[in-house]
Amino acid sequence: MSRWVFDLGNTRLKCARLDAHGGLAEVLALGHDGASFAQALAQALPDSLESACLASVASPALTTAVRDTVLTRCRRLSMARTQARLDGLVVAYEDPSRLGVDRFLAMLAAYRRARRATLVVGVGTAVTVDLVRADGLHLGGSIAPSPRLMRQALHQAAAQLPAQGGQALDFAADTADALASGCDGAAVGLIVHSLERAQARLGERPQLLLHGGGSEALQPWLPQAEYAPSLVLEGLARWSMLGQPVTA
Structure with a gap:
């Protein structure tokens, strides 16, 4: 069993x-x-x-x-359901049910890992960014299309633009490379901007945790990041240990 x-x-x-x-x-x-x-x-x-x-x-x-x-x-x-507070984590949303359970669980795991200020970034269908203070208070976040979704949207709008392929470079000399560079760069730009704003708000630079299926591709651009591919599952494991009710 x-x-x-x-x-x-x-x-x-x-x-x-x-x-x-x-x-x-x-x-x-x-x-x-x-x-x-x-x-x-x-x-x-x-x-x-x-x-x-x-x-x-x-x-x-x-x-x-x-x-x-x-x-x-x-x-x-x-x-699993998003809760207003659990295990020291306090979410910023006035209506916690509107915060995706994946974001909630990732923050729960991130806070349990370090108990220090953390920028939690998930890269899947969307890029999600959440800032958690050292005392567990969630200060909010942002949501943007992932590089994969950007590529798909561009391809749907202009079929000659390939939906995948290419290599992210500083300055590309090929359309596929330029698309990879632009879409990956947009996601990295959001993360770097969020780190800078978080540091200005907190007076210290938070640690950066990356998770999600698309996060590995962004790692080379974010050498300071800690890669935590199973962060949501880690949070769910913790959630399961806290005596949550059976609902099915």
Whole structure:
């Protein structure tokens, strides 16, 4: 019997078994843009789970499909929800339900990691930026299109602009490279600007945590960043340890 956590995003499902100390064992990532997703998920899971926690920002239909698949193997399933405060973290939103649960869980994990001022940056379908003070107070954040989404939008508006490919350079001499440079650069620019504004506000430079499927591509431009690819799952593991109610 085992405990599992599931992070369902807009393009991928990440999941992991929790070890005896509540940490993450091997993390699995499954794309859910194809017909084989349900079969791949079923094959990835053990025959029986003691309990599971699911956090989702995906569509209701996909969330229900994943929940139902997990429930065929699981005694108890909890659905993670954003809370106004938890484990020392206090969110800035007046209505916490409007803060994406992935952002909430990433901040929860980031605060537990260091207990110091942190800029938490997720790069997936969107780029999300959240500033958390050393005392756990969330000071707010921003949301922008990810480089991948920018490329897709440009391709849809002008089909001759490729939706992928190219290398991010300082100054590109090829259209694909120029697109990669511009879209990656826009995301990096937002992050660097946010770091500068955070330092001006706090009087100290916060640590930078990067997570999400698109964050690895930005790492070379942000050498000061700590790469934490499974930050949302870490937060979900912590959420599951705090006695949250079973809702499914």
